[in-house]
Amino acid sequence: MPVPAFLRVLWAALWLALSSGLAVAQAPGARDIETALDKLAADSFGDTEAAIALIARSGVAAGVAILEALGDRRLFFVAGDTAVFYKDAAGRSFNARSGVATDIPASASSVRLNNRLRGQVQAALGSMTLLSPDPAQRLKAAETVVKSRDASALPTIDAALAQEKDDGIRRALEDARAVLTLSSTAAPEPQRIAAAQRLAANSDNESLSLLRQMAGEARGGLKDTLDRGIAAIEGRQKLQLAAQTVWFGISLGSVLLLAAIGLAITFGVMGVINMAHGEMVMLGAYVTFLVQEGFRAKAPHLIDWSLPLAIPLAFLATALVGIAIERGVIRFLYGRPLETLLATFGISLILQQAIRSWFGPTNLSVASPSFMTGAFNVMGLQVTYGRLWIVVFTLVIFALLLVILKATPLGLQMRAVTQNRRMASAMGIRTRFVDMMTFGLGSGIAGMAGVALSQIDNVSPNLGQSYIIDSFMVVVFGGVGNLWGTLFAAFTLGIANKGLEPFAGAVLAKIAILVLLILFIQKRPRGLFALKGRAVDQ
Amino acid sequence: MAFTRRSILGAAAGGATVLASGIRPASAQAGPVKIGILHSLSGTLAISETTLKDVMLMLIEEQNKKGGVLGRKLEAVVVDPASNWPLFAEKARELISKEKVAATFGCWTSVSRKSVLPVFKELNSVLFYPVQYEGEESERNVFYTGAAPNQQAIPAVDYLMSKDGGEAKRWVLAGTDYVYPRTTNKILEAYLLAKGVAKDDIMINYTPFGHSDWQTIVADIKKFGSAGKKTAVVSTINGDANVPFYKELANAGVKATDIPVVAFSVGEEELAGIDTTNLVGHLAAWNYFQSIKSPINDAFIKQWKEFTKNPKRVTNDPMEAHFIGFNMWVKAVEKVKSFDADKVIDALPGIEAPNLTGGISRMLPNHHITKPVFIGEVRKDGQFDIVWQTKDLVAGDAWSKHLDGSKDLIGDWVDKKCGNFNVKTSKCGA
DSSP: OOOOHHHHHHHHHHHHHHHOHHHHHHSTTHHHHHHHHHHHHHOOHHHHHHHHHHHHHHOOTHHHHHHHHHHTTOEEEOTTSOOEEEEOTTSOEEETTTOOBOOOOTTOEEOOOOHHHHHHHHHHHHHHHTTOSOHHHHHHHHHHHHHHTOGGGHHHHHHHHHHOOOHHHHHHHHHHHHHHHHHOTTSOHHHHHHHHHHHHTOOSHHHHHHHHHHHTTOOHHHHHHHHHHHHHHHHHHHHHHHHHHHHHHHHHHHHHHHHHHHHIIIIIITOOOOTTHHHHHHHHHHHHHHHHHHHHHHOGGGGGGHHHHHHHHHHHHHHHHHHHHHHHTGGGSTTOHHHHHHHHHHHHHHHHHHHHHHHOSSOBOOOOOGGGSSEEEETTEEEEHHHHHHHHHHHHHHHHHHHHHHHSHHHHHHHHHHHOHHHHHHTTOOHHHHHHHHHHHHHHHHHHHHHHHTTTSOBSTTTTHHHHHHHHHHHHHHOTTOHHHHHHHHHHHHHHHHHHHHHHHHHHHHHHHHHHHHHHHHHOTTOSSOOOSGGGGO | OHHHHHHHHHHHHHHHHHHHHTOOOSSSSOSOEEEEEEOOSSSTTHHHHHHHHHHHHHHHHHHHHTTOBTTBOEEEEEEOOTTOHHHHHHHHHIIIIISOOSEEEEOOSHHHHHHHHHHHHHTTOOEEEOSOOOOOOOOTTEEEOSOOGGGTHHHHHHHHHSTTTTOOOEEEEEEESSHHHHHHHHHHHHHHHHTTOOGGGEEEEEEOTTOOOOHHHHHHHHHHTTSSSOEEEEEEOOGGGHHHHHHHHHHTTOOTTTSOEEESSOOHHHHTTSOOGGGTTOEEEESOOTTOOOHHHHHHHHHHHHHHTOTTOOOOHHHHHHHHHHHHHHHHHHHHTOOOHHHHHHHSTTOEEEOTTSOEEEBOTTSBBEEOOEEEEEOTTSOEEEEEEOSSOEEOOSSOTTSTTTTTEEEESSSSOEEEEETTTTEEOO
């Protein structure tokens, strides 16, 4: 396919811009860029707006780098001077006028933007990069053009469509053309109707938003098409909404399960009312923070590995703290639940205040690794990677725990000790040692939960407090001493909570769940899946 | 222990001054003058309040270097009300009756302020309250150095309605479920309705303290924003719930160019716990930002970093409020040459003190102060860019002009000697 003349001009301009500063001054549109840079150096919103329009009009490829730098706040100026500099995405700095690599003076500050200007930068970039050789950039351009709703980009879209081979980008371009045609009141009605029909086949919020907006002013045939389209999208969204609620419920359930699963061991299996459980979660989150800081200092390029590495470290650290608590306090209090409750509550306060004195009371920032940021769409349902990983992580831990309990000697001893302590002791099991290991295991799992929770909640000394009530709720509802019950209870509570929230609001939903739970416990005091047999009486 | 030792040293220093100058102290008890600091150092609010305790210690230390006030050193008395409302009242009583403090700087939430109010009235002492709040109050013993709604919420909404702010037509008012967000949202709703926004275009949502699962609400906001009109979110979400809220916003791809969020309780300190890369462009309204360039602000930031020995520590709006409040108190004491509460209370209205953004704030007869209003945009480094600001300082209204119950009320402790004077009926007391 022959390269269109327009594109050749762009390439020529880019080449010229890079080859010498003098050449830029003579290239077509370069005067616009010069004026635009003068205006950008003034750093006032009015001037910046004019500069964006100038650069978009110039069509000069050097303008793309300047606009990208402006949008990313990598464009710098020195007060009282006309010099303008920018950094590219890799951090190298250039003089914006000559394109020559140079250092940026320390007194330079970056050109400010506001949301309106940011939108204009995106729109200008969109129409300027529609013909870029990089497919990812073309796709991004097609998506930003949609947001600009600037009908003047239509000819460029047609030119881009004519040579686009990638199906995904073609679809995005056609969507963009439909959006621009529909939103331009000057376009002929049959074209607008066709565009409305195309958009009605999508089920995203943006299309719905545009259809609704246009339905307000439209007349006749167009109005009918728009109304039908809105009804169609709304119908599909109802289904999506149900799916979304279930997904949110699963995601909330997995967080509840994660927080409760360690407690299912210490409270469920051992019968220790451990009020310091939440603080184990908190300690796990702080271990994550320390590991990440270590990576930041020693190996910043491996930062994505900090989270996987933090998992075993958090387990070890909190398991050791758990064992210390068991050895130091809890073993003297077995069979005295009230004293245990008070003692562990005291420990939880001590741990909180210790962390507060050590790390300070403020939230610490734990960055999300790149594989946990962003979202993807499954049939119009938006799933965020962070939440998905947490669900997977929870299920893996649950499976591992089952394996430990059912298939290892320690698990066998644990079950033996919980079912009949004296008989187990008579069979030669060191029950004191098993108690210690069990408590360590439960605490370690809470620490691993902290690694995951550092991704969605505050890393602050109070992190644990917000989960302790929910954890007890899940374990009691599921039936003490039953891991499957805990799993089932966590997901039931999660989905019920999310199902109620849209109607009742977050506050009432939480209250309703608690009331339902109290009623349920009245009916079945031992929870959903109660242990049966003689173990119950112990 | 430390305080005992410090008070002995302070007393010695005070005695030395007296001997050197050869004048007998005006007040009966010589020695240092005590200043109460009533901020939670443990519990959920420690995250915000510990900083304010530190800034007060810094200001007092600085004042002592200049020779104290009226020739007497100041001594900080720090108590910890542990984020517990009844304990706030107990500790306030301890500060006033046992420690005999000359003034108290403290409280964060409105609940804590309301719980100490009766104590300050009964024992007649002075409280400086440094946090933006819902207004609808003007008490003789309290000086409100934070923003009233007309110094933060209303200008923020005006900005979002303007061309630069994106001409928002549809509004989500999201808040934590307690008195400050509920009252602020009531004022904002009345204001928006008066501005011609349809009732259907306002969505109000409340969440419990420490809410951590924002999936449903963020999805609702996205859905509400798809009605074909520019939508903006006004957030009065407070405390720990902000981090998960912003994380969910970033994950769900709610960009500031589509649906901007303007927050009233999120400043530099709160952003320190969040990765802001995906939040660039979301807004906050305050009377102070660390990024504002002025000689006095640069000096303050430098002093703060040296005092805390941490070059990463940030400054924020309530810290500035304490800075202004403390300097006003010093000036008032020097004006009447007495630490007596009644004299200081009468002297404070009209006192002027510099704020950190280059202006001069004045204490008004309603015990609120004049402040500039700034709208800042979140940057990648967790600081803010100023995108809009008021031309002049805005006088704080104790009573909102937009609510039926309070539009005729004013607070005036100079002429009327009344916190809720009704200008229609010319009577004190609503």
